[in-house]
Amino acid sequence: MSEFEGLVAAVTGGASGIGKAVADLLAERGAQVAALDLKPGDDGIRCDVSSDDEVRAAIDAVMERFGRLDILVNNAGIGAQGDVTANDDDEWHRVFDVNVVGMVRLARAALPHLKNSPSAAIVNTCSIAAWAGLPNRALYSASKGAVLSLTLAMATDHLPDRIRVNCVCPGTADTPWVGRLLDAADDPAAERAALAARQPMGRLVTADEVANAVAYLASPLSASTTGTALAVDGGMYGLRPRGP
Numbered sequence: 296m297s298e299f300e301g302l303v304a305a306v307t308g309g310a311s312g313i314g315k316a317v318a319d320l321l322a323e324r325g326a327q328v329a330a331l332d333l334k335p336g337d338d339g340i341r342c343d344v345s346s347d348d349e350v351r352a353a354i355d356a357v358m359e360r361f362g363r364l365d366i367l368v369n370n371a372g373i374g375a376q377g378d379v380t381a382n383d384d385d386e387w388h389r390v391f392d393v394n395v396v397g398m399v400r401l402a403r404a405a406l407p408h409l410k411n412s413p414s415a416a417i418v419n420t421c422s423i424a425a426w427a428g429l430p431n432r433a434l435y436s437a438s439k440g441a442v443l444s445l446t447l448a449m450a451t452d453h454l455p456d457r458i459r460v461n462c463v464c465p466g467t468a469d470t471p472w473v474g475r476l477l478d479a480a481d482d483p484a485a486e487r488a489a490l491a492a493r494q495p496m497g498r499l500v501t502a503d504e505v506a507n508a509v510a511y512l513a514s515p516l517s518a519s520t521t522g523t524a525l526a527v528d529g530g531m532y533g534l535r536p537r538g539p
């Protein structure tokens with residue numbers, strides 16, 4: 296498939312995990328891809344999404360390098376653990392600053408260029424944490440809930456600009472992030488099994504599976520879809536227990 300031929304995509308957090316899988320897949324399918332990251336690889340562009348100056352400079356660099364922008368994948372994010380008492384105000388501000396305001400900064404810088412694209416799309420990486428009430432993830436879950444609401448608001452506001460805005464909601468995905476969490480656990484194998492068991496399919500999802508969902512939402516194949524959250528979670532959302 297080469298449905299992204301002639302299109303340019305910017306992917307935040309594009310140097311690792313889900314973002315890297317997205318960048319590789321879009322490139323494989325014909326896009327020119329700019330991977331924006333705090334720790335960019337060889338061809339990536341340095342961009343801390345918590346800095347408005349860096350975000351503007353990174354989008355300027357994309358325009359300089361490729362001359363257009365059609366797809367924005369807002370994927371960079373950080374985690375936080377614990378119940379609502381576990382994190383102080385500074386930590387709440389820091390996680391929202393990266394996970395939510397980071398997406399807003401990227402959108403502000405990218406929208407003037409996306410408006411010139413005949414097939415513009417924004418895909419935000421949300422999480423099943425937005426709705427699932429996961430244990431010991433109060434701050435992270437709240438930030439992803441905000442990403443879900445932001446996605447809906449942006450989809451509405453930019454309908455007249457013909458910019459589609461959707462999000463993916465991964466379940467626990469096998470990425471370096473989760474690898475670090477497992478390494479820090481007392482019993483990594485037992486922790487991995489517990490995370491897998493939480494998902495009805497009984498396994499972690501792969502970064503490539505999430506990337507395929509992002510590619511669908513970014514591509515003209517989903518031309519009639521906006522304001523949607525696509526779960527890639529081994530059935531966790533669709534097969535959730537329902538009340539009597």
Ligand code: NAD
Nearest residue numbers: 308311312313333343344370371372422465467468470472
């Ligand atoms: P990862 O740690 O493998 O990759 C994250 C990338 O984001 C890294 O390259 C990192 O350098 C970059 N990054 C972090 N802070 C940044 C900043 N301020 N500016 C720019 N780049 C920054 O993580 P991942 O598992 O691939 O997660 C990617 C996204 O997927 C996150 O938004 C995360 O919340 C979401 N997500 C992950 C899972 C999972 O189980 N892995 C589940 C649901 C949602």
